[in-house]
Amino acid sequence: MSTAETELAHVHRRVLSWFDEHARDLPWRAAGTTPWEVFVSEVMSQQTPVARVVPIWQEWMRRWPTPADLASAAPGDAVRLWGRLGYPRRALRLREAAVAMVERHDGEVPTSPQDLLALPGVGAYTAAAVASFAHGLPEVVVDTNVRRVLARALEGRAQAAPALTANEARLAAGAMPPETDDANAWNAAVMELGALVCTARSPRCEECPVSDLCAWRRAGSPAHDGPVRRSQSWHGTDRQVRGRVVQLLRESVGSVSREQVAQVWPQDPAKVDRCLAGLVEDGLVEPDGEGYRLPV
DNA sequence: TACACGTGGGC
DNA sequence: TGCCCAAGTGT
Structure with missing residues:
Protein backbone atom coordinates (compact mmCIF):
# COMPACT_ATOMS: atom_id res chain seq x y z
CA MET A 1 0.00 0.00 0.00
CA SER A 2 1.38 3.41 -0.93
CA THR A 3 1.82 6.20 1.58
CA ALA A 4 -1.09 8.09 0.06
CA GLU A 5 -3.35 5.07 0.38
CA THR A 6 -2.30 4.56 3.97
CA GLU A 7 -3.04 8.17 4.81
CA LEU A 8 -6.43 8.03 3.09
CA ALA A 9 -7.32 4.90 5.03
CA HIS A 10 -6.40 6.80 8.16
CA VAL A 11 -8.77 9.61 7.21
CA HIS A 12 -11.52 7.07 6.55
CA ARG A 13 -11.12 5.55 10.00
CA ARG A 14 -11.20 8.90 11.74
CA VAL A 15 -14.21 10.27 9.88
CA LEU A 16 -16.18 7.03 10.18
CA SER A 17 -15.41 6.86 13.90
CA TRP A 18 -16.50 10.44 14.32
CA PHE A 19 -19.74 9.62 12.52
CA ASP A 20 -20.35 6.59 14.73
CA GLU A 21 -20.16 8.83 17.74
CA HIS A 22 -21.80 12.02 16.53
CA ALA A 23 -24.34 11.17 13.86
CA ARG A 24 -27.77 12.63 14.55
CA ASP A 25 -30.38 9.95 15.05
CA LEU A 26 -32.57 11.09 12.19
CA PRO A 27 -35.70 8.93 11.89
CA TRP A 28 -34.81 7.73 8.38
CA ARG A 29 -31.50 6.43 9.70
CA ALA A 30 -33.24 3.91 11.96
CA ALA A 31 -32.86 0.22 11.19
CA GLY A 32 -35.59 -1.07 8.92
CA THR A 33 -36.16 2.19 7.09
CA THR A 34 -37.61 1.47 3.66
CA PRO A 35 -36.20 2.79 0.37
CA TRP A 36 -39.39 4.82 -0.03
CA GLU A 37 -38.83 6.47 3.34
CA VAL A 38 -35.27 7.31 2.36
CA PHE A 39 -36.43 8.63 -0.99
CA VAL A 40 -38.95 10.98 0.60
CA SER A 41 -36.41 12.20 3.14
CA GLU A 42 -33.95 13.04 0.39
CA VAL A 43 -36.41 15.06 -1.68
CA MET A 44 -37.68 16.89 1.39
CA SER A 45 -34.12 17.73 2.40
CA GLN A 46 -33.26 19.43 -0.87
CA GLN A 47 -32.27 22.99 0.04
CA THR A 48 -33.97 22.54 3.38
CA PRO A 49 -32.52 22.21 6.90
CA VAL A 50 -32.99 18.63 8.07
CA ALA A 51 -34.44 19.67 11.42
CA ARG A 52 -37.43 21.18 9.64
CA VAL A 53 -37.91 18.08 7.53
CA VAL A 54 -38.34 15.59 10.38
CA PRO A 55 -41.93 16.36 11.50
CA ILE A 56 -43.21 16.71 7.93
CA TRP A 57 -41.53 13.45 6.93
CA GLN A 58 -43.13 11.64 9.86
CA GLU A 59 -46.54 12.96 8.89
CA TRP A 60 -46.06 11.91 5.26
CA MET A 61 -44.88 8.45 6.15
CA ARG A 62 -47.88 7.90 8.41
CA ARG A 63 -50.21 9.04 5.66
CA TRP A 64 -48.45 7.57 2.62
CA PRO A 65 -46.30 4.61 3.73
CA THR A 66 -45.74 3.31 0.19
CA PRO A 67 -45.32 4.83 -3.27
CA ALA A 68 -48.76 3.48 -4.22
CA ASP A 69 -50.35 5.37 -1.33
CA LEU A 70 -48.96 8.70 -2.46
CA ALA A 71 -49.59 7.94 -6.12
CA SER A 72 -53.31 7.64 -5.41
CA ALA A 73 -53.47 10.85 -3.37
CA ALA A 74 -54.63 14.21 -4.72
CA PRO A 75 -51.76 16.53 -5.66
CA GLY A 76 -53.33 19.23 -3.51
CA ASP A 77 -53.17 16.97 -0.46
CA ALA A 78 -49.44 16.50 -1.05
CA VAL A 79 -49.03 20.28 -1.23
CA ARG A 80 -51.14 20.75 1.90
CA LEU A 81 -49.18 18.22 3.93
CA TRP A 82 -45.96 19.76 2.62
CA GLY A 83 -46.80 22.66 4.91
CA ARG A 84 -44.16 25.34 5.05
CA LEU A 85 -41.20 23.24 3.95
CA GLY A 86 -40.68 25.46 0.93
CA TYR A 87 -40.44 24.82 -2.81
CA PRO A 88 -43.86 23.13 -2.90
CA ARG A 89 -43.25 21.95 -6.45
CA ARG A 90 -41.17 19.27 -4.76
CA ALA A 91 -44.37 17.86 -3.27
CA LEU A 92 -45.90 17.57 -6.74
CA ARG A 93 -42.79 15.94 -8.15
CA LEU A 94 -42.61 13.53 -5.25
CA ARG A 95 -46.13 12.42 -6.04
CA GLU A 96 -45.30 12.19 -9.76
CA ALA A 97 -42.27 10.09 -8.86
CA ALA A 98 -44.55 7.80 -6.85
CA VAL A 99 -46.82 7.47 -9.88
CA ALA A 100 -43.81 6.56 -12.02
CA MET A 101 -42.73 3.95 -9.47
CA VAL A 102 -46.16 2.36 -9.63
CA GLU A 103 -46.31 2.48 -13.42
CA ARG A 104 -42.75 1.55 -14.30
CA HIS A 105 -41.14 -0.04 -11.26
CA ASP A 106 -43.75 -2.34 -9.77
CA GLY A 107 -44.47 0.13 -7.00
CA GLU A 108 -40.88 0.08 -5.74
CA VAL A 109 -38.16 2.71 -5.52
CA PRO A 110 -35.84 1.92 -8.43
CA THR A 111 -32.33 0.84 -7.60
CA SER A 112 -30.07 2.06 -10.36
CA PRO A 113 -28.92 5.69 -10.41
CA GLN A 114 -30.03 5.82 -14.04
CA ASP A 115 -33.62 4.81 -13.24
CA LEU A 116 -33.66 7.13 -10.24
CA LEU A 117 -32.42 10.03 -12.32
CA ALA A 118 -35.36 9.58 -14.68
CA LEU A 119 -37.83 10.30 -11.88
CA PRO A 120 -39.34 13.79 -11.48
CA GLY A 121 -37.51 15.90 -8.92
CA VAL A 122 -34.48 13.62 -8.88
CA GLY A 123 -31.14 15.01 -9.97
CA ALA A 124 -27.58 13.78 -9.65
CA TYR A 125 -27.42 14.25 -5.91
CA THR A 126 -30.70 12.56 -5.02
CA ALA A 127 -30.12 9.66 -7.41
CA ALA A 128 -26.75 8.92 -5.85
CA ALA A 129 -28.02 9.44 -2.30
CA VAL A 130 -30.96 7.07 -2.70
CA ALA A 131 -28.81 4.46 -4.45
CA SER A 132 -26.32 4.63 -1.58
CA PHE A 133 -28.51 5.16 1.49
CA ALA A 134 -31.56 3.16 0.45
CA HIS A 135 -30.00 0.43 -1.66
CA GLY A 136 -26.44 0.19 -0.42
CA LEU A 137 -24.81 0.93 -3.76
CA PRO A 138 -21.46 2.71 -3.29
CA GLU A 139 -22.32 5.71 -5.46
CA VAL A 140 -20.40 8.95 -5.00
CA VAL A 141 -22.75 11.32 -3.17
CA VAL A 142 -21.86 14.97 -3.57
CA ASP A 143 -24.00 17.61 -1.92
CA THR A 144 -23.21 21.12 -0.71
CA ASN A 145 -21.73 19.73 2.53
CA VAL A 146 -19.41 17.32 0.76
CA ARG A 147 -18.31 20.03 -1.64
CA ARG A 148 -17.44 22.38 1.20
CA VAL A 149 -15.55 19.71 3.16
CA LEU A 150 -13.54 18.73 0.09
CA ALA A 151 -12.87 22.34 -0.84
CA ARG A 152 -11.41 22.96 2.59
CA ALA A 153 -9.72 19.71 3.44
CA LEU A 154 -8.25 18.95 0.02
CA GLU A 155 -8.15 22.20 -1.93
CA GLY A 156 -7.43 24.57 0.94
CA ARG A 157 -10.23 26.89 -0.04
CA ALA A 158 -12.80 28.48 2.28
CA GLN A 159 -15.74 27.54 0.09
CA ALA A 160 -16.53 25.45 -2.94
CA ALA A 161 -17.03 26.80 -6.44
CA PRO A 162 -20.49 28.11 -7.35
CA ALA A 163 -21.32 24.87 -9.15
CA LEU A 164 -19.95 21.35 -9.05
CA THR A 165 -16.73 21.16 -11.05
CA ALA A 166 -15.14 18.18 -12.77
CA ASN A 167 -12.25 18.44 -10.34
CA GLU A 168 -14.59 18.24 -7.35
CA ALA A 169 -16.25 15.16 -8.79
CA ARG A 170 -12.82 13.60 -9.29
CA LEU A 171 -11.76 14.43 -5.74
CA ALA A 172 -14.99 13.05 -4.31
CA ALA A 173 -14.65 9.81 -6.23
CA GLY A 174 -11.00 9.48 -5.24
CA ALA A 175 -11.80 9.95 -1.57
CA MET A 176 -14.28 7.06 -1.36
CA PRO A 177 -13.34 4.07 0.81
CA PRO A 178 -12.91 0.88 -1.23
CA GLU A 179 -15.31 -1.28 0.79
CA THR A 180 -18.99 -0.89 -0.06
CA ASP A 181 -20.23 -0.60 3.52
CA ASP A 182 -17.55 1.95 4.32
CA ALA A 183 -18.37 3.87 1.17
CA ASN A 184 -22.02 4.19 2.10
CA ALA A 185 -21.16 5.23 5.63
CA TRP A 186 -18.58 7.65 4.25
CA ASN A 187 -21.19 9.37 2.12
CA ALA A 188 -23.34 10.00 5.16
CA ALA A 189 -20.37 10.82 7.36
CA VAL A 190 -18.88 13.54 5.16
CA MET A 191 -22.30 15.12 4.72
CA GLU A 192 -22.79 15.03 8.47
CA LEU A 193 -19.35 16.50 9.06
CA GLY A 194 -20.20 19.37 6.76
CA ALA A 195 -23.59 19.88 8.40
CA LEU A 196 -22.40 19.79 12.02
CA VAL A 197 -18.71 20.77 12.09
CA CYS A 198 -17.36 22.03 8.78
CA THR A 199 -20.18 24.53 8.44
CA ALA A 200 -20.31 27.39 5.98
CA ARG A 201 -20.05 30.05 8.67
CA SER A 202 -18.10 29.60 11.90
CA PRO A 203 -16.76 26.07 11.34
CA ARG A 204 -16.05 24.16 14.54
CA CYS A 205 -12.54 23.07 13.62
CA GLU A 206 -11.70 22.11 17.19
CA GLU A 207 -14.32 19.36 16.89
CA CYS A 208 -13.15 18.14 13.51
CA PRO A 209 -11.57 14.67 13.37
CA VAL A 210 -9.27 15.69 10.52
CA SER A 211 -8.49 19.31 11.33
CA ASP A 212 -4.77 18.50 11.56
CA LEU A 213 -4.85 17.30 7.96
CA CYS A 214 -7.08 20.05 6.57
CA ALA A 215 -5.37 22.00 3.80
CA TRP A 216 -7.45 25.09 4.48
CA ARG A 217 -6.62 25.12 8.19
CA ARG A 218 -2.96 24.42 7.49
CA ALA A 219 -2.96 27.46 5.22
CA GLY A 220 -4.27 29.60 8.05
CA SER A 221 -7.96 29.42 7.10
CA PRO A 222 -7.75 32.12 4.42
CA ALA A 223 -10.94 33.95 3.54
CA HIS A 224 -12.75 33.12 0.34
CA ASP A 225 -11.10 34.94 -2.56
CA GLY A 226 -13.27 33.89 -5.50
CA PRO A 227 -16.31 35.65 -6.93
CA VAL A 228 -18.88 36.74 -4.38
CA ARG A 229 -22.08 34.81 -4.56
CA ARG A 230 -24.81 37.29 -5.35
CA SER A 231 -27.60 36.94 -2.86
CA GLN A 232 -31.06 36.32 -4.18
CA SER A 233 -33.48 39.17 -3.80
CA TRP A 234 -36.74 38.37 -2.13
CA HIS A 235 -38.99 41.31 -1.28
CA GLY A 236 -41.57 41.85 -3.96
CA THR A 237 -40.43 38.96 -6.14
C1' DT B 1 -24.48 28.97 -17.52
C1' DA B 2 -27.43 31.45 -14.80
C1' DC B 3 -31.62 32.03 -12.91
C1' DA B 4 -36.16 30.76 -10.75
C1' DC B 5 -37.95 28.39 -7.19
C1' DG B 6 -40.00 28.92 -0.45
C1' DT B 7 -39.05 29.21 4.11
C1' DG B 8 -37.19 30.26 8.58
C1' DG B 9 -33.25 30.08 11.88
C1' DG B 10 -28.71 31.92 13.07
C1' DC B 11 -25.57 35.57 13.47
C1' DT C 1 -31.57 44.33 11.40
C1' DG C 2 -31.17 42.29 7.34
C1' DC C 3 -28.26 38.90 5.08
C1' DC C 4 -26.73 34.20 4.50
C1' DC C 5 -27.67 29.72 3.82
C1' DA C 6 -29.80 25.02 3.94
C1' DA C 7 -29.12 16.78 1.96
C1' DG C 8 -30.86 20.72 -5.44
C1' DT C 9 -33.66 20.48 -9.68
C1' DG C 10 -35.41 22.13 -14.04
C1' DT C 11 -35.05 25.09 -17.79
Missing part, protein backbone atom coordinates in the same frame (compact mmCIF):
# COMPACT_ATOMS: atom_id res chain seq x y z
CA ASP A 238 -42.76 36.49 -7.79
CA ARG A 239 -41.35 33.95 -5.41
CA GLN A 240 -42.61 35.84 -2.41
CA VAL A 241 -46.04 36.39 -3.93
CA ARG A 242 -46.33 32.77 -5.08
CA GLY A 243 -45.44 31.67 -1.58
CA ARG A 244 -48.23 33.76 -0.12
CA VAL A 245 -50.77 32.49 -2.64
CA VAL A 246 -49.96 28.85 -1.98
CA GLN A 247 -49.94 29.46 1.74
CA LEU A 248 -53.41 30.98 1.54
CA LEU A 249 -54.78 28.07 -0.49
CA ARG A 250 -53.08 25.54 1.76
CA GLU A 251 -54.78 27.01 4.78
CA SER A 252 -58.18 27.35 3.12
CA VAL A 253 -60.88 24.73 2.81
CA GLY A 254 -62.18 24.49 -0.72
CA SER A 255 -61.62 27.31 -3.16
CA VAL A 256 -60.76 30.95 -2.65
CA SER A 257 -62.08 33.82 -4.74
CA ARG A 258 -59.79 35.72 -7.05
CA GLU A 259 -60.48 38.88 -5.02
CA GLN A 260 -59.43 37.14 -1.85
CA VAL A 261 -56.27 35.78 -3.45
CA ALA A 262 -55.41 39.28 -4.66
CA GLN A 263 -55.28 40.41 -1.04
CA VAL A 264 -52.00 38.55 -0.52
CA TRP A 265 -50.33 41.37 -2.50
CA PRO A 266 -52.73 44.32 -2.52
CA GLN A 267 -50.21 46.75 -3.98
CA ASP A 268 -50.08 44.98 -7.34
CA PRO A 269 -53.06 42.90 -8.52
CA ALA A 270 -51.45 42.38 -11.92
CA LYS A 271 -48.48 40.71 -10.23
CA VAL A 272 -50.84 38.40 -8.38
CA ASP A 273 -52.55 37.48 -11.63
CA ARG A 274 -49.21 36.74 -13.24
CA CYS A 275 -48.14 34.57 -10.32
CA LEU A 276 -51.48 32.81 -10.30
CA ALA A 277 -51.04 31.98 -13.97
CA GLY A 278 -47.57 30.63 -13.27
CA LEU A 279 -48.84 28.54 -10.36
CA VAL A 280 -51.59 27.08 -12.53
CA GLU A 281 -49.01 26.38 -15.22
CA ASP A 282 -46.88 24.58 -12.62
CA GLY A 283 -49.83 22.51 -11.42
CA LEU A 284 -49.70 23.96 -7.92
CA VAL A 285 -53.02 25.77 -8.26
CA GLU A 286 -56.24 24.94 -10.09
CA PRO A 287 -58.89 27.36 -11.35
CA ASP A 288 -62.21 26.55 -9.74
CA GLY A 289 -65.14 28.47 -11.12
CA GLU A 290 -64.59 32.08 -10.07
CA GLY A 291 -61.78 31.16 -7.70
CA TYR A 292 -58.76 28.97 -7.14
CA ARG A 293 -57.85 25.93 -5.09
CA LEU A 294 -55.10 23.40 -4.62
CA PRO A 295 -55.25 20.73 -7.35
CA VAL A 296 -57.67 17.89 -6.73
